[in-house]
Amino acid sequence: MTSALYVQTRKEARALLPWAAGVALATVVMAIFVGRYDRFPNFRHELEVWFVVIHAAGVLAVAALSLGHELTHGTLPALLVQPVARRRVLGTKLAVLAVVAVTLGLVATLTAPVRFTATAAAARPLLIWGPAVMAVGLVPLLTLLTRRPMAGAIFAVMIPGAIVSVAERFYPLRDGVQALTIGWYGTLIASACGLIALAYAFAGAEAAGDERAGRRSSPALRQPALANVAPATQSARKKQNWMWLTVKKELRLQQLTLAVTALFAVACGIMVVLQRMDPPYAGQGVGAIAALHGIFIAIIAGSRASAEERHMGVLATQALQPKPGWRPWTIKVAVTLAIAVGLAVALPALFRVVDADAVTKVTESGVVSLHPAQDWFELESEFFAAVALVGIAAIYVSSLSSNSLWALLSCFPVAGVLLLLFGGLERTLWSLRRALQVDHLSTIPSAMRTNFRDPGWRVWEQKFLLARNVQDYLFIALFLSFSLFVLYLAHRNHRTLERGRKRIAFQSGLMAASLVIATAAYFGAAHLVWAVIR
Amino acid sequence: MRFQLNYKSGKPVYLQLVDQIKAAVASGAAQAGDALPSIRPLAEELRVNRNTIAKAYAELESQGVIETSAGKGSFVSGAATALRKDARVRLLTEEIDQAVVQAHHLQVAKTEFLRLAEERFESFEKRRLRASNG
Amino acid sequence: MSSENPVIDINNLVRRYGRTDAVDGLSLRVAPGRCYGFFGRNGAGKTTTIKCLLNLLRPSSGSVRVFGLDPAREEVAVKSRLSYVPDQVGFYPWMTVRETLEYLASFRTRWNRETERALLDRFRLPEGHKTSHLSKGQRTQLALVAAISPEPDLLVLDEPTSGLDPIVRREFIQTVIGAYQEGAPGQRTVFISTHLISEFEGLIDEFTIIDQGKEVLTLGADAARARYQKVYARFHALPAGLDLSGAKLLRQRAREIEVVGNGNATEIVSRLNSHSPEAIETEALTLEEIFVTTVQNAGAQA
Numbered sequence: 027m028t029s030a031l032y033v034q035t036r037k038e039a040r041a042l043l044p045w046a047a048g049v050a051l052a053t054v055v056m057a058i059f060v061g062r063y064d065r066f067p068n069f070r071h072e073l074e075v076w077f078v079v080i081h082a083a084g085v086l087a088v089a090a091l092s093l094g095h096e097l098t099h100g101t102l103p104a105l106l107v108q109p110v111a112r113r114r115v116l117g118t119k120l121a122v123l124a125v126v127a128v129t130l131g132l133v134a135t136l137t138a139p140v141r142f143t144a145t146a147a148a149a150r151p152l153l154i155w156g157p158a159v160m161a162v163g164l165v166p167l168l169t170l171l172t173r174r175p176m177a178g179a180i181f182a183v184m185i186p187g188a189i190v191s192v193a194e195r196f197y198p199l200r201d202g203v204q205a206l207t208i209g210w211y212g213t214l215i216a217s218a219c220g221l222i223a224l225a226y227a228f229a230g231a232e233a234a235g236d237e238r239a240g241r242r243s244s245p246a247l248r249q250p251a252l253a254n255v256a257p258a259t260q261s262a263r264k265k266q267n268w269m270w271l272t273v274k275k276e277l278r279l280q281q282l283t284l285a286v287t288a289l290f291a292v293a294c295g296i297m298v299v300l301q302r303m304d305p306p307y308a309g310q311g312v313g314a315i316a317a318l319h320g321i322f323i324a325i326i327a328g329s330r331a332s333a334e335e336r337h338m339g340v341l342a343t344q345a346l347q348p349k350p351g352w353r354p355w356t357i358k359v360a361v362t363l364a365i366a367v368g369l370a371v372a373l374p375a376l377f378r379v380v381d382a383d384a385v386t387k388v389t390e391s392g393v394v395s396l397h398p399a400q401d402w403f404e405l406e407s408e409f410f411a412a413v414a415l416v417g418i419a420a421i422y423v424s425s426l427s428s429n430s431l432w433a434l435l436s437c438f439p440v441a442g443v444l445l446l447l448f449g450g451l452e453r454t455l456w457s458l459r460r461a462l463q464v465d466h467l468s469t470i471p472s473a474m475r476t477n478f479r480d481p482g483w484r485v486w487e488q489k490f491l492l493a494r495n496v497q498d499y500l501f502i503a504l505f506l507s508f509s510l511f512v513l514y515l516a517h518r519n520h521r522t523l524e525r526g527r528k529r530i531a532f533q534s535g536l537m538a539a540s541l542v543i544a545t546a547a548y549f550g551a552a553h554l555v556w557a558v559i560r
Numbered sequence: 561m562r563f564q565l566n567y568k569s570g571k572p573v574y575l576q577l578v579d580q581i582k583a584a585v586a587s588g589a590a591q592a593g594d595a596l597p598s599i600r601p602l603a604e605e606l607r608v609n610r611n612t613i614a615k616a617y618a619e620l621e622s623q624g625v626i627e628t629s630a631g632k633g634s635f636v637s638g639a640a641t642a643l644r645k646d647a648r649v650r651l652l653t654e655e656i657d658q659a660v661v662q663a664h665h666l667q668v669a670k671t672e673f674l675r676l677a678e679e680r681f682e683s684f685e686k687r688r689l690r691a692s693n694g
Numbered sequence: 695m696s697s698e699n700p701v702i703d704i705n706n707l708v709r710r711y712g713r714t715d716a717v718d719g720l721s722l723r724v725a726p727g728r729c730y731g732f733f734g735r736n737g738a739g740k741t742t743t744i745k746c747l748l749n750l751l752r753p754s755s756g757s758v759r760v761f762g763l764d765p766a767r768e769e770v771a772v773k774s775r776l777s778y779v780p781d782q783v784g785f786y787p788w789m790t791v792r793e794t795l796e797y798l799a800s801f802r803t804r805w806n807r808e809t810e811r812a813l814l815d816r817f818r819l820p821e822g823h824k825t826s827h828l829s830k831g832q833r834t835q836l837a838l839v840a841a842i843s844p845e846p847d848l849l850v851l852d853e854p855t856s857g858l859d860p861i862v863r864r865e866f867i868q869t870v871i872g873a874y875q876e877g878a879p880g881q882r883t884v885f886i887s888t889h890l891i892s893e894f895e896g897l898i899d900e901f902t903i904i905d906q907g908k909e910v911l912t913l914g915a916d917a918a919r920a921r922y923q924k925v926y927a928r929f930h931a932l933p934a935g936l937d938l939s940g941a942k943l944l945r946q947r948a949r950e951i952e953v954v955g956n957g958n959a960t961e962i963v964s965r966l967n968s969h970s971p972e973a974i975e976t977e978a979l980t981l982e983e984i985f986v987t988t989v990q991n992a993g994a995q996a
Binding site for chain 1: 748775
């Protein structure tokens with residue numbers, strides 16, 4: 027390799043490798059995590075799905091960086107002005123990207139916990155190598171066409187999904203795995219076509235130098251910042267206008283999130299239509315997709331919350347508004363979480379309405395309902411909390427990132443670290459819970475333990491329930507205060523324009539310490555509550 | 561040698577340089593054999609195009625005011641001395657013209673003007689004598 | 695000069711970009727070795743023109759030739775002989791100054807190490823600093839070092855000194871005059887698009903003023919200054935029947951009058967003299983004043 031080629035390759039590698047390492051870390055940690063739950067096959071199956079999701083999303087997000095980092099740094103015009111054939115520029119980028127994608131694919135293959143059922147074996151190429159292939163063929167093309175790094179990665183996912191769904195119409199999964207094979211080959215073909223299209227698109231690409239998302243965004247996004255500078259003599263009516271403007275601005279900021287949901291809705295809609303047309307066609311449950319969608323939406327919405335404005339450069343203006351800083355921040359958090367939770371819940375709710383009679387399957391014994399509508403309720407109550415949690419975490423990561431694609435990518439190593447921690451501490455938490463329960467039970471007089479007809483049991487039952495309720499509320503209260511603490515830290519990051527490693531380390535330490543304190547407080551208080559009630 | 565470029569005079573820049581160098585030679589600020597600043601530093605200092613300086617030097621050389629030797633630079637030529645008196649007188653004429661116009665505006669008559677000129681000359685001489693003695 | 699092939703040859707360029715910046719039938723020619731100024735208001739079409747020169751935008755119609763070649767067809771051949779310093783310089787934030795220069799040098803066959811070293815020393819750029827830690831002036835200086843070191847035949851500058859402090863601006867211009875034109879002054883062409891015209895007053899040989907996408911005026915700098923003259927006259931009492939045709943009125947007060955003539959200054963002066971003014975003065979316009987007058991005129995006529 028000549029030294030010129032080496033220098034250019036090294037630069038591409040430097041742009042991608044740190045994030046690729048983060049994704050690899052998350053994948054490996056997830057694999058380890060899954061491996062520990064062999065005893066719970068259902069849970070393990072869900073975790074396996076998450077493993078695939080993390081791998082796929084990670085590879086695609088890193089692929090978006092290949093052209094995306096030129097867009098975010100504003101170096102695309104400078105690159106295209108160099109006296110070098112565009113073919114070579116693109117070739118260098120794709121070569122490095124291919125190496126990274128293949129490496130991540132190998133990491134996933136080696137650590138993949140998916141058992142070798144017939145379906146899984148057939149799905150493996152599509153699920154593990156599909157993202158790698160798309161990373162080279164489709165994501166750079168879409169990033170170039172949309173000139174938005176995040177959009178490129180997100181829309182690339184739709185293509186294999188569409189192929190598999192359509193293939194399933196003709197080759198249902200329960201009859202065989204042709205749908206998946208078709209999906210795999212379809213993805214390969216689509217990526218090859220994408221690659222060719224990319225070569226042409228890049229050769230003819232125009233780069234006027236204002237692709238940085240900030241400059242292209244409409245003035246409407248910036249005006250609220252100025253409109254908020256209201257005179258000191260503010261009537262109550264003016265205040266309303268200001269809040270409404272801020273809400274509108276936040277909604278505009280989340281345009282991409284809404285677009286993603288719209289696409290998911292379209293995909294689900296197509297599936298429901300197919301189900302209706304041909305009842306024996308089961309298809310993927312809308313529920314599974316809805317769960318994935320919910321978490322994705324939370325991550326995307328959260329990562330755009332602070333980072334996008336930082337990237338656009340409007341934060342300084344906002345920091346100068348004559349308003350206490352926590353108000354716009356509260357609105358921002360409220361809108362972001364509302365969008366995340368709202369969309370996450372609205373999508374399945376919408377389809378519940380449409381699909382209320384569920385998918386039925388005709389068997390010899392009669393019509394059997396496959397996805398009973400009651401499932402949705404269970405899904406929502408904890409789902410709600412999970413989505414909000416993920417959203418808050420993404421908001422925090424976003425407050426430390428200088429643009430939304432990096433915030434999204436940072437969620438991977440953060441998720442990896444969190445999984446590691448949780449996995450490591452899980453035993454401790456489990457034993458603490460057991461200790462609590464033992465503590466409960468040990469106070470029951472031995473006489474009653476043997477005689478179950480004793481009317482005293484009623485009393486104990488009520489005490490148990492009361493204690494349980496109080497502990498639950500305590501848990502919720504501590505949980506909420508921790509979340510608020512994280513949001514407060516994110517607010518501090520959002521307001522001051524400085525970020526640095528020391529800050530991150532300091533805040534991580536603070537959060538870890540407060541978590542420990544909160545956990546200790548919970549268990550201590552739980553014991554106390556029981557003692558009091560007893 | 562100090563140069564003062566006036567973009568408001570309407571005169572091409574290189575001609576202004578030519579005239580200023582000729583004036584310097586005429587007034588004795590630049591003597592025969594003095595080195596002229598080289599093109600690049602002068603262009604940088606005046607923030608003027610190199611071609612302009614080069615053109616000015618070429619013009620001066622064609623008029624015989626300076627001589628260029630390859631590798632060593634440009635020097636005021638000995639032949640420049642002949643221009644001295646003409647240039648000096650012309651410079652002074654310009655100044656006097658301006659004073660005359662002023663006098664007209666201030667409504668000072670010609671006899672008054674000439675009397676004033678003599679008085680100023682004498683006081684200048686006295687000051688020079690005092691400066692050289694004390 | 696005109697018999698040689700022009701370095702830049704634009705003919706009836708038409709290109710719309712965005713809502714404001716658009717070029718609508720622009721023609722201009724830059725001869726080799728000249729310092730060519732390209733003046734216009736914000737959004738007049740300067741940046742679009744330059745992007746068309748560099749194949750960052752493709753013309754809708756009309757032709758653009760650099761060194762006689764089409765930048766869209768013969769990209770590498772054209773770009774290997776020119777350098778570009780944009781107004782918003784983009785660097786990779788993780789790279790140090792040294793690494794950035796190595797990276798940019800890797801694209802070029804010719805790179806003068808001595809010039810690079812001399813300029814780095816002159817600007818006192820810290821080589822170990824990351825580009826994200828440089829000030830705006832330092833970034834521009836780095837871009838200039840990277841533009842001059844490959845010894846290109848054409849240097850394209852787009853608003854290079856906007857937003858820089860006076861010292862950096864002076865050093866910039868001095869570097870362009872000094873280091874850039876060092877090797878072969880007859881072959882080194884500079885194309886500057888700017889609206890800080892007064893700074894580049896001495897540097898510019900020839901200029902074009904563009905307004906609303908169209909060329910308004912193309913002249914040599916000296917010729918322009920000779921042609922556009924301000925005439926100021928003061929009268930005892932403003933005479934009636936003063937013939938001011940062919941001149942643009944700048945200011946008129948009780949006894950004074952100031953007009954701008956376009957090549958007919960002597961005629962105006964003699965006309966005014968016929969009314970016996972108390973004082974009459976002429977003064978050439980600087981390039982910036984010419985720009986203001988011309989563009990205001992064009993705007994008024996449009």
